Every structure is written in structure tokens, then in C-alpha cells.
Amino acid sequence: MTENDFSRRQFIKVGGISLIGTAVFANFGTRVFATSTNVPFDSVRFAVITDMHIDIKGKNKVKMSAISVKCLSETVVDLNREKDLSFVLVAGDLLLDGEWENALVVKNLLNKLTVPYYVICGNHDFVPINPKKHREGFHYLSVKDFVKFFKGHGYDNSGKRYYAHQIKPGLRLIGLDACLPTEQKKWGGILPKEQLKWLDKQLTSHADELNLVFMHHNLVRWSTDELIGGTKQWFCIDNEVEVRNIFSKHAKAAPVVISGHRHIGLNFKELNCVNYFSVPSLNSHPMRYSVFTISNLSVSWKTPMVNVPEYVHLEARQNLLNAKGWRLTQFKERNTINDSAMLQFLENNDMILGSIKI
16 A cells, blocks of 8 residues: 555554664554444543552652552543543553552542443452562452452453443443463463453454453564563563454454553554554553544544653653663663663653544
């Protein structure tokens, strides 16, 4: 397809930053949908918040624990002011490490939302296997406890960690869970066979509707460090190709997949007519949330900064730049050039606001 073809079809290109090897380059979006779904619906506005890592006893590091409750509280206030918002997706890592006391705070704040919210589990939302990570003064949730705790917010009485709901005629929501609660290093994920079969059946049975999919882990590797064998491969699930093949098969029915976990500014990549979004953390630089508008013809978005003082954002940025374990290998050494490249990757400011249409 040529550049002129895009103009004739009135595609809007939005630049995103990707890293391949040691080069930083612009990665432009193409189309969003293969064809429009058979069941049209009026546009729907929804928000996504993720990776808030609430901790009532924490200190500010890369994860800004000391300010984490304030970040979520202010975001709830701002979302309640959003015009025509229909629902909120909470894409995992609500807690620092599965603490019941932190979960109580999160739920009390989320319950102040004036629209429904849907929760999916992240890799930090259940008790760590390693007892050395258990902190005095906290009680811990198992993954089953987490699902039960947020029952009614996506989860039903079945106890399953995944679900589907009808939002309105023509629009459905699917939540998936690739977490590995029995792993010592629980950062990575695998979408199990049970969910793969269920997902394929859901998309087959509802092929004439738009199925909006969200999960905590990513299905796209955003940097070379995330490739198999890389130091950050766990940001993407192990069987991402298998899962993406299902979405490619059902691209008409599932053209948008949203993930958290990566702690970077909003980015997306279109593969076989499916758009894979990674959305920013509420709790680490650049400290943003996301608001989408979707119809069966288009998707648009904005990613506002969390409403906390500037010095908090500056502290979060500095903490992230100082954290060697969070830096990409090719930019590991601290210097002006590498810091600038890291910020370009982490913030992805070209994608703060965007829209793509057929």
C-alpha cells in the first residue's frame, strides 16, 4: 500500500517511538480496522488506568509509593469530570505486591467513580511466593482472593480470572489474564490453553461485534531488551505469537488490544489489522492515564498527566533515570545523550494525543 493509498482512504498517521538495536526511529500507525463491524454503535468514551501500585507505607522510588494514593485519588476526581465517560478499565498492578490493606484503599477510591469500572489482575496483585517479600503489618491476597475481592467489576461468581461483558449492542469487553502466581519471579506471563480456546470461541461467536480486549501483559515487544533472552523479556508474554494469531484470525471482531505493565507512554503497533496498545502507568514516570473514544469506525485517545504537583513529576522522572534496572541496555550509562534517548522512549510524547480512522 502506498502513501497515496492512505490519503485516499483518509487514514490519520500518528508517530510512536520504537527502539530497534541502538536506533530510535518513528514507527507510524497504519489502519485500525480491516473492515467495519456489522453491528454499528455510537462512539463510546472510556478510560484506562494501570500500574498504580498502591502502597500505604511505601517510599518514592521508580514506583512513587509515597504519593500513590494521591495519584489514584486525583485521577478518580478527574475521570469523574470527563464528559460522556462510559466506563473505566483497570489494567492490573493495582497493588505493590498483593497486600489486602492496599487493596482496601484501592477499592474504596475506585468505588468513588461515577461510572462502572472493570478490573483485571496484574503480576503484582497477589501474594509473592518468596516470603522475604512479605512485609510486617500486611496481610496478603491469593490470586483467587483478588478475583473474589473485585467480584462485580468484571469478575463473576465463577471465580475465573477472565471474562466477557456486553457494553452495548455492537460493543463487547473481553478481559484476559496471563499472570503466573506460582512463579518465584512472577513478572512474565503465559496465556493458558483454557483462555486461548475460550478467546477463539468468543470472537467466533461474536464476529459481528467489536470486541475490545484488555489484559495486563503485552503482546508486543517494544524494545530489543524485550526480545526472547533479553533482560526485560518478561514485559511480553511467552506465547504472544500464538495469541496474536488468534487476534489476526479475528481482526474484524477484535481490532484493539490494550495492555499495561510496560510503564511507558502510550504506544501502539498495528499487526495484521489488529492494534496493540501499551498504556502508561499512573505511578511511574511519565505518570499518565488514558482516555479513549471508540466506534466501529475509529479510535482516538489522549493521555493526561496525573494531577499532582510538578515537583512530584520531576522526582518521578529523576528516579526512573537513576534506576539502572529500568534503563534499556543500549542507554544504560548515564549521560545527556542516553538520558534524552531514554526519556524519548519512556514518554513517547508524539502519542499523547492521537486518532486513527478508516
